[in-house]
Amino acid sequence: MVARSNRVTIHDVARAAGVSVSTVSKALNDTGRMASETREKIKAIATDVGFRPNALARSLLSNRSFTVGLLTNDTYGRFTLPLMSGISEALVDHGVSVFLCAIEDDPALAKVHVDAMLDKQVDGIIATGKRVDRSLPVDLAGLPVPVVYAFTEGVPGSVILTADDADGARLAVERLRKVGRKWIVHVTGPDSFVSAIERADAFRQAVGPEALVLHGAWTEAWGHEAVAMLWGGDKPTPDGIFCGNDQIARGVVDALREKGVRVPEDVSVIGFDNWEIFADQTRPALTTVDMNLKELGRMAGLTILDLAEGRAVEAGLRKLPCKLVVRQSCGGDREI
Amino acid sequence: MVARSNRVTIHDVARAAGVSVSTVSKALNDTGRMASETREKIKAIATDVGFRPNALARSLLSNRSFTVGLLTNDTYGRFTLPLMSGISEALVDHGVSVFLCAIEDDPALAKVHVDAMLDKQVDGIIATGKRVDRSLPVDLAGLPVPVVYAFTEGVPGSVILTADDADGARLAVERLRKVGRKWIVHVTGPDSFVSAIERADAFRQAVGPEALVLHGAWTEAWGHEAVAMLWGGDKPTPDGIFCGNDQIARGVVDALREKGVRVPEDVSVIGFDNWEIFADQTRPALTTVDMNLKELGRMAGLTILDLAEGRAVEAGLRKLPCKLVVRQSCGGDREI
DNA sequence: AAATGATGAGAAAACGTTTTCTCACGTTGA
DNA sequence: TCAACGTGAGAAAACGTTTTCTCATCATTT
Numbered sequence: 257m258v259a260r261s262n263r264v265t266i267h268d269v270a271r272a273a274g275v276s277v278s279t280v281s282k283a284l285n286d287t288g289r290m291a292s293e294t295r296e297k298i299k300a301i302a303t304d305v306g307f308r309p310n311a312l313a314r315s316l317l318s319n320r321s322f323t324v325g326l327l328t329n330d331t332y333g334r335f336t337l338p339l340m341s342g343i344s345e346a347l348v349d350h351g352v353s354v355f356l357c358a359i360e361d362d363p364a365l366a367k368v369h370v371d372a373m374l375d376k377q378v379d380g381i382i383a384t385g386k387r388v389d390r391s392l393p394v395d396l397a398g399l400p401v402p403v404v405y406a407f408t409e410g411v412p413g414s415v416i417l418t419a420d421d422a423d424g425a426r427l428a429v430e431r432l433r434k435v436g437r438k439w440i441v442h443v444t445g446p447d448s449f450v451s452a453i454e455r456a457d458a459f460r461q462a463v464g465p466e467a468l469v470l471h472g473a474w475t476e477a478w479g480h481e482a483v484a485m486l487w488g489g490d491k492p493t494p495d496g497i498f499c500g501n502d503q504i505a506r507g508v509v510d511a512l513r514e515k516g517v518r519v520p521e522d523v524s525v526i527g528f529d530n531w532e533i534f535a536d537q538t539r540p541a542l543t544t545v546d547m548n549l550k551e552l553g554r555m556a557g558l559t560i561l562d563l564a565e566g567r568a569v570e571a572g573l574r575k576l577p578c579k580l581v582v583r584q585s586c587g588g589d590r591e592i
Numbered sequence: 593m594v595a596r597s598n599r600v601t602i603h604d605v606a607r608a609a610g611v612s613v614s615t616v617s618k619a620l621n622d623t624g625r626m627a628s629e630t631r632e633k634i635k636a637i638a639t640d641v642g643f644r645p646n647a648l649a650r651s652l653l654s655n656r657s658f659t660v661g662l663l664t665n666d667t668y669g670r671f672t673l674p675l676m677s678g679i680s681e682a683l684v685d686h687g688v689s690v691f692l693c694a695i696e697d698d699p700a701l702a703k704v705h706v707d708a709m710l711d712k713q714v715d716g717i718i719a720t721g722k723r724v725d726r727s728l729p730v731d732l733a734g735l736p737v738p739v740v741y742a743f744t745e746g747v748p749g750s751v752i753l754t755a756d757d758a759d760g761a762r763l764a765v766e767r768l769r770k771v772g773r774k775w776i777v778h779v780t781g782p783d784s785f786v787s788a789i790e791r792a793d794a795f796r797q798a799v800g801p802e803a804l805v806l807h808g809a810w811t812e813a814w815g816h817e818a819v820a821m822l823w824g825g826d827k828p829t830p831d832g833i834f835c836g837n838d839q840i841a842r843g844v845v846d847a848l849r850e851k852g853v854r855v856p857e858d859v860s861v862i863g864f865d866n867w868e869i870f871a872d873q874t875r876p877a878l879t880t881v882d883m884n885l886k887e888l889g890r891m892a893g894l895t896i897l898d899l900a901e902g903r904a905v906e907a908g909l910r911k912l913p914c915k916l917v918v919r920q921s922c923g924g925d926r927e928i
Numbered sequence: 929a930a931a932t933g934a935t936g937a938g939a940a941a942a943c944g945t946t947t948t949c950t951c952a953c954g955t956t957g958a
Numbered sequence: 959t960c961a962a963c964g965t966g967a968g969a970a971a972a973c974g975t976t977t978t979c980t981c982a983t984c985a986t987t988t
Contacts, residue, residue, distance in 0.1 A: 263736055265944060276968045281946055288947085290966055311711040312648050312657065313944035316973045321648065323712065326692075331677060332869075337669040341694050348701070353708050356662075356692035358677050365684070372689050375647040376659065400599055476873050503873070510846075533668075533869075537812050537839070601974060612938045617976055624977085626936055649974035652943045 264307050273301045284309075315377060324560055325355040325373040327366070329393070330386035334531065335407055335549060339384055342553020350561060352379070359392070366394035374400065380560035384408050388418050389450035402563030406556040407549070413571050415563070417556050419547035420575035421451050422458035427580045428498045428526045428545055429462040435588035437496030437524050442467070443482040443508060444500025445474040452500055455528070459498060474500065479507020487515060495523055502527040502534040502544055509538050509585060520587030530581045540584035552576050600643050609637045620645075651713060660896055661691040661709040663702070665729070666722035670867065671743055671885060675720055678889020686897060688715070695728065702730035710736065716896035720744050724754050725786035738899030742892040743885070749907055751899070753892050755883035756911035757787050758794035763916045764834045764862045764881055765798040771924035773832030773860050778803070779818040779844060780836025781810040788836055791864070795834060810836065815843020823851060831859055838863040838870040838880055845874050845921060856923030866917045876920035888912050 270277045275298065282288030283298035284307075315321040326343060330336040344354055355378065357369035373381065380401050383392050385408035396403045397411045410416040425442075432440050442459045445452045452471065460467040470485070472478035479499065487493050499505035505527030509519050519525055519540055527535060527544035535542040555576065562569050582588075606613045611634065618624030619634035620643075651657040662679060666672040680690055691714065693705035709717065716737050719728050721744035732739045733747045746752040761778075768776050778795045781788045788807065796803040806821070808814035815835065823829050835841035841863030845855050855861055855876055863871060863880035871878040891912065898905050918924075 266946095267944080277945080278947080278969075279967060282967090285946080288967085289964095294966080308707070308711055310652075310713060310944050311708075312652050312713050313973085314946075316646075316648050316652060316944085316975090317946055319973085322708075325689075331673070333669045333673040337667070337673070340692065341667060344692075344694050348704055348708070351708060353661075353691045353693070353705075353712060355689045356676065356680070357689070358680050368684055369689075371644065372647075372658075372684070372687060375644055376689060377646060377648050477875075533839075539813075602976095603974080613975080614939075614977080615937055618937090621976080624937085625934095630936080646974050649943085650976075652945090652974085653976055655943085 263310075264305050266307065266309065269298065269302050269305060269307045272305055273298050319377075320564070321377040321379055322350070322352045323355065323376065323378050324352055324557075324564075325357060325370075325378045325381045326384065327357050327359060327369065327381060327392060327394075327396075328384045329359050329361050329366075330384065331358055331360055332386070334529075335386055336384055338549035339406060339553035339556070342550035342555075343382060343557040344553075345550075346554040346557035347561065352557075352561065359394070361393050363393040366392060370394060370396070370399075379564035380404065382406055382556050382560055383410070384556075387449065387451075388421075402560060404556050404560045404563070406552055415559055415569055415571055416573045417552055417559070418573065418575055419549070419552060420577050421454040423575070424528060424545040424547065424578035425455040425458035425498070426462050427578055428528070429459060431526060431543070431580055431582075431586060431588070432496040432498065432524055435496075435520075435524055435586060439492060439494045440467075440496035440498060441486065441494045442469045442498045442500070443479065443504055444469065444471060445478075445504070447471045455500060468494075472504075474503060476503050476507035476510070479504040479509075480511040481507075483508055483511035483515065487517075493517075493523075497523060497525045499525065499527050502529045502531045502538075502542055505542050505544065505585070506534050506538045509540070509542070513539070519585055524586040524588075526580075526586050535581070535583060538585065543583045543586035544581055546579050546581045548576055548579055599646075600641050602643065602645065605634070605638050605641060605643045608641055609634050655713075656900070657713040657715055658686070658688045659691065659712065659714050660688055660893075660900075661693060661706075661714045661717045662720065663693050663695060663705065663717060663728060663730075663732075664720045665695050665697050665702075666720065667694055667696055668722070670865075671722055672720055674885035675742060675889035675892070678886035678891075679718060679893040680889075681886070682890040682893035683897065688893075688897065695730070697729050699729040702728060706730060706732070706735075715900035716740065718742055718892050718896055719746070720892075723785065723787075724757075738896060740892050740896045740899070742888055751895055751905055751907050752909045753888055753895070754909065754911055755885070755888060756913050757790040759911070760864060760881040760883065760914035761791040761794035761834070762798050763914055764864070765795060767879070767916055767918075767922060767924070768832040768834065768860055768862060771832075771856075771860055771922060775828060775830045776803075776832035776834060777822065777830045778805045778834045778836070779815065779840055780805065780807060781814075781840070783807045791836060804830075808840075810839060812839050812843035812846070815840040815845075816847040817843075819844055819847035819851065823853075829853075829859075833859060833861045835861065835863050838865045838867045838874075838878055841878050841880065841921070842870050842874045845876070845878070849875070855921055860922040860924075862916075862922050871917070871919060874921065879919045879922035880917055881914050882917045883914050884912055 266277050266280050270280045283295045328336045359366040381403045384406045391409035405416040456469045470482050512519050527542040530544045530546035535544050602613050602616050606616045619631045664672045695702040717739045720742045727745035741752040792805045806818050848855050863878040866880045866882035871880050
């Protein structure tokens with residue numbers, strides 16, 4: 257309930273042990289020369305009085321703050337949180353803490369946050385966003401600390417980590433084929449999204465020349481609409497639908513159910529994102545492509561650490577493979 | 593592309609200006625005595641060479657790091673992100689950055705994070721979680737820094753901020769009454785949740801002795817089930833349904849639509865949480881209670897700041913009012 | 929003309945560490 | 959017996975700031 261700083265410093269330990277602060281420092285860091293009894297005694301006393309070195313003082317000297325910044329404009333957190341979780345998990349073992357800065361597409365706010373982090377001597381900055389083909393509203397080039405871009409557009413020559421959309425599409429098609437689907441269509445988001453394009457291209461490549469890709473919004477409503485279109489004409493209806501995200505997939509599955517089409521018996525559906533809140537709640541639960549965002553976060557964390565510690569890292573765009581999470585909407589889930 | 597620390601320090605400024613570091617410091621901080629020309633000249637030179645004071649060095653001296661920690665076990669981020677957003681928004685103006693630590697109900701991990709933050713001399717810690725009636729798996733009492741609990745259980749005598757569940761329930765009932773509903777029921781989550789209990793109690797108090805509360809899971813499926821029960825017997829069916837969260841509400845609305853019951857013409861539905869991804873996508877879009885989590889975050893941020901700066905703060909549980917977000921599922925939305 | 933006071937600016941200490949340098953002491957070898 | 963050497967431990971500098979103290983210089987007053 258009191259005062260300034262009752263925190264125990266290295267001086268307190270030195271006094272308690274009857275030695276100098278240098279000796280304490282060397283004892284605790286296992287450096288320097290000294291009698292091993294002295295070392296052990298000092299260590300014992302240090303833990304006894306609950307000494308924990310002040311990281312700030314240490315950083316001042318070492319030029320390493322064991323702190324990194326995560327800059328994001330994904331306020332909703334759909335992508336940022338798994339990423340954050342991976343970053344944190346990878347770095348906590350190295351004693352590194354993460355500043356989270358939510359900048360909402362506001363350049364001024366972004367600058368304030370970046371400056372604050374630089375002032376606090378972060379060892380590096382990880383930039384992330386909600387769209388792979390958009391960059392944050394702040395220029396991170398030429399900063400005095402390394403920068404890694406994860407799931408957002410980065411400047412040329414920088415390190416950019418992202419999910420391999422094409423791989424995800426291939427995984428989905430492969431699965432649909434494996435459960436015996438012949439006429440597979442792709443219902444996805446607007447073709448103004450690079451992710452949508454890349455998935456669609458890979459989809460076309462995997463399915464062949466007759467491939468059908470329907471672009472729309474990233475919404476349930478578009479899923480409903482697409483089903484209405486596909487089942488509305490007199491053309492043959494597909495037996496497999498690969499959706500651009502889980503919301504579309506949810507719309508598709510609901511629409512099919514309302515139509516009396518059985519999923520997965522009559523039609524197999526695969527989503528994208530593995531957003532559990534959607535994938536799990538859909539009836540039947542969605543088989544869906546997971547972008548491994550947590551793993552992407554781990555990679556980003558370890559990469560920024562490499563850079564901070566001066567190790568060489570290959571620049572350029574690096575795409576991490578996706579994985580398929582099998583639930584019920586595609587069928588074939590019991591065969592395993 | 594090189595070396596150690598090209599960062600410009602106060603010494604560089606002093607050299608460039610031909611004065612001592614003390615003079616520079618006083619010039620930039622508008623303290624001390626000096627000719628105003630000197631002051632201005634130094635300021636000009638400082639911005640010229642791009643000097644930014646090293647916050648670490650400053651912190652070492654002032655015992656203030658302008659850094660707080662946010663501890664959460666809400667990996668999904670449903671509650672943490674709006675809170676975080678509010679905290680960050682409130683604190684960025686004061687130059688304070690936020691460490692986000694995701695501890696997944698793992699006491700050891702929690703301790704590691706807390707220790708790392710303490711070593712880094714955070715000015716305070718905000719604890720938050722996914723449930724108001726559960727505490728984090730780590731003891732935050734007796735820490736050398738102030739702690740504020742937001743949306744999670746705190747130790748007695750601490751500062752605890754949370755949403756006023758009863759207020760939310762009252763808002764919902766009030767609205768349903770206002771649009772002319774007479775027979776209102778409450779479909780909510782398990783009665784093992786304090787939130788569910790408090791809302792249910794307030795609901796009963798507002799509706800009267802004949803109030804009907806149905807407890808189930810926090811899922812869409814339970815919404816469907818509840819509708820099946822309510823419309824299954826030969827009792828009169830309700831014309832207003834207040835749901836414990838937006839997922840239940842979504843289930844209820846979907847089930848009613850499938851039944852041919854019109855929302856909001858025949859039945860008004862109100863949700864809880866204002867989880868936009870659900871509230872917006874439901875047809876019709878959900879009128880729902882918003883817990884003002886961002887505001888709660890702001891309060892938490894300002895409170896921790898007050899405590900860090902030694903201002904007195906009243907301990908105890910503080911409940912922040914909710915607000916109703918009007919969309920279409922309740923009706924009466926066009927009257928305004 | 930001397931004493932007083934105001935003004936401008938620098939020196940030094942401090943924050944809590946780590947690291948390098950120095951030194952006293954005791955042991956070994958010739 | 960003396961030089962050389964190894965060992966244990968402390969002194970001091972350094973990191974980049976802020977703050978207190980001291981001290982010239984110059985203008986004002988008597």
